[in-house]
Amino acid sequence: MKRQRTAWLFVAPATLHLLVFALIPIFASLYLSFFKWHILKPARPFVGIHNYSSTLVEPKFWNAMWNSTRYAIVSVPLGIIVALLVAVLVNQKLKGITVFRTIFYTPSITSGVATAMLWIYIYLPEHGLINSMLSALGKNNKTDFLNDPAWAMWALVFMSVWTGLGPRMVLFLAGIVGIPQTLYEAAELDGASMLRQFWSVTLPMLAPTTLFVLLTSTISAFQVFTPVYMMTKGGPLDTTDVIGYHIYWEAWSKFNVGMASAQTFLLLIVIAAIAAFQYRIMKNQLEGYSVA
Amino acid sequence: MKILKGVISWFLLLLLGAFLIAPFAWMVFVSLHESKSAIPVMSKLVPEKAHWENYWTVLTMPNIPVARFFLNSILVSVIAVMGQLLISSLAAYAFARIPFRGSNFLFSLFLLSMMFAGVVTQIPVYLMMRSVGWLDTYLALIVPILSNSFSVFLLRQFFLQIPMELDEAARMDGATEWTVYWRVILPLSKAALATAAAFGFFGIWTDFFWPLIATNSMQMRTLEVGLSVFKNSYGGTNWPLQMTAAVIVLLPMLIVFLFAQRFFIKGVVVGSIK
Numbered sequence: 069m070k071r072q073r074t075a076w077l078f079v080a081p082a083t084l085h086l087l088v089f090a091l092i093p094i095f096a097s098l099y100l101s102f103f104k105w106h107i108l109k110p111a112r113p114f115v116g117i118h119n120y121s122s123t124l125v126e127p128k129f130w131n132a133m134w135n136s137t138r139y140a141i142v143s144v145p146l147g148i149i150v151a152l153l154v155a156v157l158v159n160q161k162l163k164g165i166t167v168f169r170t171i172f173y174t175p176s177i178t179s180g181v182a183t184a185m186l187w188i189y190i191y192l193p194e195h196g197l198i199n200s201m202l203s204a205l206g207k208n209n210k211t212d213f214l215n216d217p218a219w220a221m222w223a224l225v226f227m228s229v230w231t232g233l234g235p236r237m238v239l240f241l242a243g244i245v246g247i248p249q250t251l252y253e254a255a256e257l258d259g260a261s262m263l264r265q266f267w268s269v270t271l272p273m274l275a276p277t278t279l280f281v282l283l284t285s286t287i288s289a290f291q292v293f294t295p296v297y298m299m300t301k302g303g304p305l306d307t308t309d310v311i312g313y314h315i316y317w318e319a320w321s322k323f324n325v326g327m328a329s330a331q332t333f334l335l336l337i338v339i340a341a342i343a344a345f346q347y348r349i350m351k352n353q354l355e356g357y358s359v360a
Numbered sequence: 361m362k363i364l365k366g367v368i369s370w371f372l373l374l375l376l377g378a379f380l381i382a383p384f385a386w387m388v389f390v391s392l393h394e395s396k397s398a399i400p401v402m403s404k405l406v407p408e409k410a411h412w413e414n415y416w417t418v419l420t421m422p423n424i425p426v427a428r429f430f431l432n433s434i435l436v437s438v439i440a441v442m443g444q445l446l447i448s449s450l451a452a453y454a455f456a457r458i459p460f461r462g463s464n465f466l467f468s469l470f471l472l473s474m475m476f477a478g479v480v481t482q483i484p485v486y487l488m489m490r491s492v493g494w495l496d497t498y499l500a501l502i503v504p505i506l507s508n509s510f511s512v513f514l515l516r517q518f519f520l521q522i523p524m525e526l527d528e529a530a531r532m533d534g535a536t537e538w539t540v541y542w543r544v545i546l547p548l549s550k551a552a553l554a555t556a557a558a559f560g561f562f563g564i565w566t567d568f569f570w571p572l573i574a575t576n577s578m579q580m581r582t583l584e585v586g587l588s589v590f591k592n593s594y595g596g597t598n599w600p601l602q603m604t605a606a607v608i609v610l611l612p613m614l615i616v617f618l619f620a621q622r623f624f625i626k627g628v629v630v631g632s633i634k
Contacts, residue, residue: 074537075460082451083466085507089485090473096484154376160369170621171377174384177617179566181587182606186383189390189599195399197386230380284475291477294568298588312479320573325483332480339475 101330107323119330131306132314139310140289143225148281150229151236159244176234184298187227217307220300236281243277283346287339311335391603399599414604429586436501437564443506444560445553452515453541457527470509478569486573500574511556518552519545558620583609
């Protein structure tokens with residue numbers, strides 16, 4: 069009994085912190101979403117579900133949701149495929165391979181702002197790295213990637229593959245290392261080619277890792293903020309106005325705290341739904357494999 | 361066949377390595393061009409004369425206190441990381457070593473909270489800070505990050521691997537729970553604590569969203585937010601100085617990372633085992 073009390077004393081500081089800075093804010097968002105409140109003014113009338121009903125008929129809100137969706141739908145699978153291939157590459161027993169692992173991890177730890185500044189430069193129309201390289205190859209291209217509505221979103225997606233590689237690669241690497249060697253030996257006896265081994269042994273055995281990476285990557289893709297704030301400010305023509313940036317704008321430029329809270333809560337619902345959906349799908353698959 | 365595979369692997373590794381490193385190298389080269397000079401074309405990327413004075417210019421900018429940003433970032437991250445280590449390791453100890461009622465439920469709340477970035481908690485936390493008058497102070501920068509669910513999780517995983525017999529032996533000798541935590545578990549977990557510290561440090565050092573909202577005076581900005589201020593005040597005009605500032609922000613991180621990278625890679629892996 070005394071141990072029980074001690075245990076609670078040990079977890080008390082962290083739990084208190086969790087309550088105050090994570091759990092209560094989530095419910096507070098729900099509460100605030102029922103009020104019309106300009107943050108600099110004292111008046112705070114209760115408006116019921118008005119913030120929700122007006123958000124749901126607001127084309128800009130749906131545009132932001134759509135932008136977040138297409139950002140996630142392209143950047144997450146692309147990032148996962150690249151990371152998986154890189155993990156297979158760095159899994160080989162070559163001299164100095166750890167140096168490469170470190171290099172491949174580096175972009176992930178660097179400052180988001182500095183990285184964004186760097187990529188603004190890479191995407192510049194005249195002498196940006198990409199267009200300079202294209203003209204060195206004899207192709208004269210002056211696309212202003214970040215200011216071209218057709219390109220801006222994909223420019224952000226491409227950059228996210230670069231910045232997100234590290235942790236994903238390490239996770240897949242750990243997954244690959246954990247696959248029993250006997251499976252490959254059996255496959256080899258059956259005459260399976262390298263490609264076939266990858267397809268029929270490595271991929272299925274990595275299903276739990278993939279679920280974890282997919283889940284965490286999708287959820288963070290829906291909350292992306294810094295690159296958008298630094299590189300496009302939601303533009304051009306709102307083509308990169310993702311939901312994270314949209315809420316920030318609503319709260320800190322228009323100071324509509326109630327409205328922003330309603331949008332936050334809608335985002336939370338979307339995140340929870342995605343998590344539940346992906347978990348279900350992948351779980352069925354996992355069970356399928358363990359039966360087989 | 362085996363040689364061919366080796367050659368192809370090396371080729372791909374080098375190509376990818378170049379792709380990941382080239383932007384950094386490019387950044388350093390541009391930072392050494394004369395201040396206010398035009399964007400260098402590829403063939404003139406390496407400057408004829410290296411303008412190291414750019415670094416001094418950025419660090420002593422009269423209207424943008426970069427040195428102060430640096431100080432703020434160091435202060436905030438050192439204090440917050442120490443807080444995180446203490447608070448998180450206490451909780452992790454209870455979760456890993458003491459069976460108590462509600463343990464699983466509580467732990468799953470910690471796991472759940474890892475999914476939410478600042479975007480979803482910003483408004484209530486801001487209002488809270490405003491009501492206690494902490495906005496634009498170190499308290500607003502430090503207190504909301506004094507504990508970290510990821511550290512709780514990471515440390516719990518490590519603590520679980522330590523044989524239970526150690527605790528029991530210590531308790532036989534009359535050790536209290538605190539003594540076991542402080543004298544037995546923590547000394548055996550230096551690598552784990554280093555890993556949690558490395559993750560905490562990089563998370564705080566590169567956090568942009570919360571310091572952006574919680575501070576508004578130039579004196580209270582952290583390096584990450586300060587860098588964005590620097591970028592906005594120099595618009596698209598002075599690329600060499602912008603890249604200089606970016607290098608100043610990145611360099612300390614790269615150095616710390618090179619020392620801490622083995623902890624890092626370990627931490628990512630442990631973090632995925634649920």
